[in-house]
Amino acid sequence: MSDAKGRRAVTSERYAVGLARAFGGAIIFGVPLLMTMEMWWLGFAMERGRLLLLMGFNVAVLVGLSYFSGFEKTFSLKEDTMDALAAFGVGVITSAVLLVLLAVVTFDMSWSEVVGRIALQSVPASIGAMLGRKQLGAEQDMDAEEERKRESGYGGELFLMLAGALFLAFNVAPTEEVILIAFQMTPWHALLLGALSIVLLHTFVYTVGFSGQEIRPEGGTFLSTFLHFTLAGYGIVLLVSLYVLWTFGRTDGVALSEIANMLTVLGFPASLGAATARLVI
Amino acid sequence: MSRDRKNGDPHSATAANTVPWLEWTASGIGLLLVLGMFGVIAWQAFHGATMPPTIIVEAENTTRTDGGYRVLFRARNVSGGAAAQVEIEGTISAGHDASETSRVVLDYIPGHSSRKGGLFFTQDPRAGALKLRATGYAEP
Numbered sequence: 001m002s003d004a005k006g007r008r009a010v011t012s013e014r015y016a017v018g019l020a021r022a023f024g025g026a027i028i029f030g031v032p033l034l035m036t037m038e039m040w041w042l043g044f045a046m047e048r049g050r051l052l053l054l055m056g057f058n059v060a061v062l063v064g065l066s067y068f069s070g071f072e073k074t075f076s077l078k079e080d081t082m083d084a085l086a087a088f089g090v091g092v093i094t095s096a097v098l099l100v101l102l103a104v105v106t107f108d109m110s111w112s113e114v115v116g117r118i119a120l121q122s123v124p125a126s127i128g129a130m131l132g133r134k135q136l137g138a139e140q141d142m143d144a145e146e147e148r149k150r151e152s153g154y155g156g157e158l159f160l161m162l163a164g165a166l167f168l169a170f171n172v173a174p175t176e177e178v179i180l181i182a183f184q185m186t187p188w189h190a191l192l193l194g195a196l197s198i199v200l201l202h203t204f205v206y207t208v209g210f211s212g213q214e215i216r217p218e219g220g221t222f223l224s225t226f227l228h229f230t231l232a233g234y235g236i237v238l239l240v241s242l243y244v245l246w247t248f249g250r251t252d253g254v255a256l257s258e259i260a261n262m263l264t265v266l267g268f269p270a271s272l273g274a275a276t277a278r279l280v281i
Numbered sequence: 282m283s284r285d286r287k288n289g290d291p292h293s294a295t296a297a298n299t300v301p302w303l304e305w306t307a308s309g310i311g312l313l314l315v316l317g318m319f320g321v322i323a324w325q326a327f328h329g330a331t332m333p334p335t336i337i338v339e340a341e342n343t344t345r346t347d348g349g350y351r352v353l354f355r356a357r358n359v360s361g362g363a364a365a366q367v368e369i370e371g372t373i374s375a376g377h378d379a380s381e382t383s384r385v386v387l388d389y390i391p392g393h394s395s396r397k398g399g400l401f402f403t404q405d406p407r408a409g410a411l412k413l414r415a416t417g418y419a420e421p
Contacts, residue, residue: 011301012301012302012303012304014301015301015303015304015307016303019303019307041363041365041389041421044363044389044391044392044394045363045365045389045391045421047330048322048323048325048326048330048331051322052319052322052323052326055315055318055319055322056319059315079300082300082304082308083308084311085307085308085309085311085312085315086304086307086308086310086311087311088311088314088315089307089308089310089311089312089313089314089315090307090311092311092314092318093314109391109394110391110392110393110394111321112321112325112391112392112393112394113391113392113393113394115318115321115322116325116391118318119318119322122318249421
């Protein structure tokens with residue numbers, strides 16, 4: 001093997017640096033929810049089937065995120081999967097250590113309670129681990145990333161919005177406040193909040209000059225861009241919000257109109273997440 | 282080190298050979314954690330995780346304190362489903378005195394888990410018959 005190739009190869013040392021950044025990301029992105037008490041309760045109280053589904057969904061999202069920005073440059077589905085598993089491991093270990101340190105997990109608890117609490121916290125922490133390289137890494141390969149984003153086209157665009165929406169929705173949904181706000185709002189409030197979400201989603205992605213901003217597709221008129229990206233994005237936002245609310249059991253036995261209110265409330269942070277996903281990823 | 286391909290992935294073909302041992306280790310540990318965690322949660326799902334709570338309250342220790350008595354108890358949820366806002370009530374029914382009742386609300390008792398708490402009484406619980414029970418709960 002040539003010398004040049006040997007130097008280019010990802011060594012264990014370089015991988016270790018990536019892993020350290022992953023731990024950093026897991027802590028930074030995981031801390032808000034590690035210190036949210038509803039998360040501790042949901043860890044053991046939420047339905048097991050939904051928790052299991054959430055964990056599976058999380059692994060799938062991690063594989064996708066690894067494609068766009070892992071803590072390592074990846075080249076194949078196999079490596080994306082390996083990265084996703086490593087990020088999951090980092091998320092679980094970080095959550096476990098911090099929950100023990102914060103005395104949320106103690107050794108006289110039953111093992112099912114301990115596993116439930118760690119499992120739920122590992123979702124935001126593992127996404128944080130995956131983003132850690134991108135956010136904390138000095139030597140990013142921006143070209144390769146842009147290449148990826150271009151290659152993946154419309155589907156990739158929608159996936160990034162989904163990941164961003166999921167992360168922000170997940171950070172807000174466990175709290176009691178989402179429901180309380182939904183109860184307090186009149187239908188007019190809900191309509192206005194929904195409209196504001198759509199406007200912000202469109203503005204953040206296509207108008208204000210954030211880094212990672214999208215250039216309007218060639219020849220695209222305002223209307224086609226709006227329909228193709230903004231409305232499609234808000235649709236994803238609402239679906240992700242509904243999924244997260246259902247996962248936490250917030251929709252059980254609730255009237256359809258109340259669910260719609262909750263969706264616009266949670267859809268607000270989720271659409272900010274969808275709009276800014278490109279900045280973070 | 283010129284780039285021999287435009288997209289800058291010159292060793293993509295040999296990527297499989299260059300996976301460092303640390304990556305295998307990290308992914309391996311991740312895989313074990315995924316399987317372990319999924320296994321435990323799935324096991325719970327099929328072993329009565331949705332059974333409604335059953336709560337048993339046992340007094341653990343009674344101490345004399347300033348102005349009364351303190352009874353420490355342990356409330357055990359022997360079913361799989363979690364209970365919220367569990368009210369624990371303790372009653373002393375002494376023969377000659379009026380009976381005395383104290384209450385406390387525990388935020389949560391997860392399935393197959395226990396929580397501890399304490400009740401205060403002015404009469405000595407050891408003198409009369411002390412009864413401890415959970416009066417109700419809310420679904421989380």
